[in-house]
Amino acid sequence: MGYIPRHLLENLKAYKYRGTDKSLVTRYILNPFWTRFVELWPLWVAPNVITLTGLSIVFFNFLTLLYYDPLYLTEKEEFEGPPHWLYFTWGIGLFLYQTLDAIDGKQARRTGMAGPLGEMFDHGCDALNTTLGCVLAGRAMGLGRSWWTVTSQIATLCNFYLTTWEEYHTGVLFLGYFSGPVEGILMIVAIYLTTGFYGPRVWENKIWTVLGIDNISPFSKIPNLPLNKSFMVFAAAGLSINIFHSYLNVLQARKAGKGKSHSRYHPLVLLLPFVVSTAIQIAWLSHPGFNDSYIIQSASFLPFLLAWGLQFAHQVGRMILAHVTSAPFPAWDWIWIWSALAALDANFPRLFGISPIIQTNARNTSYVVWFTFAISLLAYARFVTLVIHDITNYLGIACFTVRKKDENGHWKNAQPDKTS
Structure with missing residues (x-):
């Protein structure tokens, strides 16, 4: 039995x-570079190989953090972190x-090889990169283990969820004049440097x-925040703008008869899953605690x-699958x-005035967190494996090779799309 129902598999072809x-950065700078750079890749290289x-x-960058900054995984965290050259x-x-x-x-x-599998694979890798990027950027800005890093995680995941939510309702992946995949990434590159x-x-x-305006009104009356926390405030402001524009795009698609919802407010209700999932994580993080x-x-x-x-990643992966x-x-x-x-167990003292059932000490809490990580990893790996298996078998394509099946079910080389 497959993961995707048969009647939904039929929609993949459409x-x-x-x-x-x-x-503007994409149009005048990056896209000309990307157009030339892709020509360096042979046609036998599958697009999903490039994505992976x-x-x-990025995963290698994350491993270098663990190797050169081992204290990040211990109880004693150093502010300076890894050697400076690593940030480059x-x-x-x-x-x-x-x-x-x-x-x-x-390349697709x-x-x-352009199609729904590439869309799923691309967004899946982007979803994983989102958290890895938050960890690395937070370390580069000296945020470390703090609520500011949690705030960065929430803002980044929310932007990604918002983009996926908008694409589901409009059928279009919309990137504005300032977006996370373009300007946002370039800003983080600048932070690393x-x-x-x-x-x-x-x-x-x-x-x-830093700007030399701390004694000038009205700036002298506004809190003079550190640069790293100011960046978080800027991100929150950008998130608010993105929410507004995304909802406008969904409304326009609905009025034009191209959206998947005929209700004005129903799409907004579908933002609640992110709110609920985030609230669960915050509730667990903010439990009363004990000792250290x-x-x-x-x-x-x-x-x-x-x-x-x-x-x-599992959550937005299912959203993208629903879209395609x-x-x-x-x-x-x-x-x-x-x-x-786990959040309920940790908050027993706050809710019921009794001790947690499992997380009664630091060691047990650590076990629960690591077990949650293992469950989440296995669940996402299962989702990815089953979805790739279903799509490749139904469409007669391969995930990591440029091949297709002919009418007799035999593999053959894919022909380049000469209209691209």
């Missing part, structure tokens, strides 16, 4: 990717990820002082963020259950 990117290569680079490699790696993530679609059109030159303590400098077992201040913080990211198969919006995800039970 799927066609539609995207809009209004970024980009994610592997993170910047180069993230730029390469952005480049490969941009040209995989071009060159090889005639800045930290490489000056170290993470540069982000402790006050923003108005508070998750944010302990070595459990990193596996907690990774488990959260994997659950989010024209299925109902997946408002509920069973993967939340374990985190919800």
